[in-house]
Amino acid sequence: MTLVYDVRTLFFVGSLTALACALMLWQSRGLHAPSAMALRWAAGSQLMFGVAMACIALRGAIPEFVSYPIANTLGGGAAALCYESVRRLVGARPLPWLAAGTTVVLLAVSVMLGADPDLFAARLQVNSAVQAVFATAAVPLLRARLRRGDDAPRALRWATGFMTAFALGHVLRMIFTAVRGAPVSMTGMVEGPLLMLLPAVFALAPMAYAMILLGLVNSRLSTELWRLATVDTLTGLRTRRSFIDEARRELAAQGRPVLLMLDLDRFKQINDRHGHASGDRVLARFARLLREASPEAAVIGRYGGEEFCLLLPDTSPEGGHAHAQRLCEAVRRIDHGLSAPVTVSIGLACGSDGGTLEELLLAADRRLYRAKATGRDRVVATDGPLSPDTEPMPEAQPAADTVPAGLRS
Structure with missing residues (x-):
């Protein structure tokens, strides 16, 4: 049919x-x-x-x-x-x-x-x-x-x-x-x-x-x-949440981590004197420096405002400190066309400060605040007493762990 x-x-x-x-x-x-x-x-x-x-x-x-x-x-x-x-x-x-x-x-x-x-x-x-x-x-x-x-x-x-x-x-x-x-x-x-x-x-x-x-x-x-x-639109780095998630995965897979918490010094003054467009350019250039100067395995994120985090997996404290010092020097050399050079303060934490990301972040945050209080443009890797020749901590400042991230000048 x-x-x-x-x-x-x-x-x-x-x-x-x-x-x-x-x-x-x-x-x-x-x-x-x-x-x-x-x-x-x-x-x-x-x-x-x-x-x-x-x-x-x-x-x-x-x-x-x-x-x-x-x-x-x-x-x-x-x-x-x-x-x-x-x-x-x-x-x-x-x-x-x-x-x-x-x-x-x-x-x-x-x-x-x-x-x-x-x-x-x-x-x-x-x-x-x-x-x-x-x-x-x-x-x-x-x-x-x-x-x-x-x-x-x-x-x-x-x-x-x-x-x-x-x-x-x-x-x-x-x-x-x-x-x-x-x-x-x-x-x-x-x-x-x-x-x-x-x-x-x-x-x-x-x-x-x-x-x-x-x-x-x-x-x-x-x-x-x-x-x-997951990606910060201005800098191209990981967002805070994305950084935390990836850093936790790296900590679970790698040993001997070093965490750097970095904050651009007097960034509010840059915005006030030169405008937010200039501030955005400074952030973007700093983010590019972090990417280019850090190892491929590093986890980099914008933690908030002008504050950044850098996790160096399987790195010794000495190696992490040397890397942080190189970053400080590299930031000073960048010509942003502003009235004053841009600098960065860095707090460093390593595996001996704790085995969890939260413990590393807390230690790095304390040391970053100490770097700010002792003159800025430096790396602080310990919680020891302030040296006599450094700038004393202002009395009006609250304790380090009560300062919201991203609000330091």
């Missing part, structure tokens, strides 16, 4: 699916600002594709001299808009004129071919060729973005596979049409399970692409939210 069905029913379902996907993509444009334009173009592509399939589904109810040009024009135009959405998604130079030009040319060709039944296969060939070209052109863009690196590599691979399969499907349809004629008759009837599969794939393709696109945007959004939670 030969299986026969009316393909118009499938295209009607596909039309509703594409229109629903267009609405979903349009509503999602505010989720991720960098992908907003890509989502707008993708929504336009789905809208055009949905209307094109509706024209096919309503063939008979709409005059053929109207439905054929609209379906062919919007089908190819949808592929052009989809290609533009891919360009914007991967950060390539936008080519909006290409989509507009393609739509105009397709409209002219469709009007020229008209509704002649003898040219039905030719219309299918033109439509498939346009969609295959744009899908093929999107593949190298996606692959290039994968090579450069992206926040959502898995979704990009899915998008690359989808575009490749979509282009291959249209090439196969062109070959089939050239050899055996149009797979769909003028009446919309299709015979055989194999021929049923081809229209079904093309009708459901918009939903598949919309799901892949939204998955990609969601992956990028999740990565950016994670980055905002």
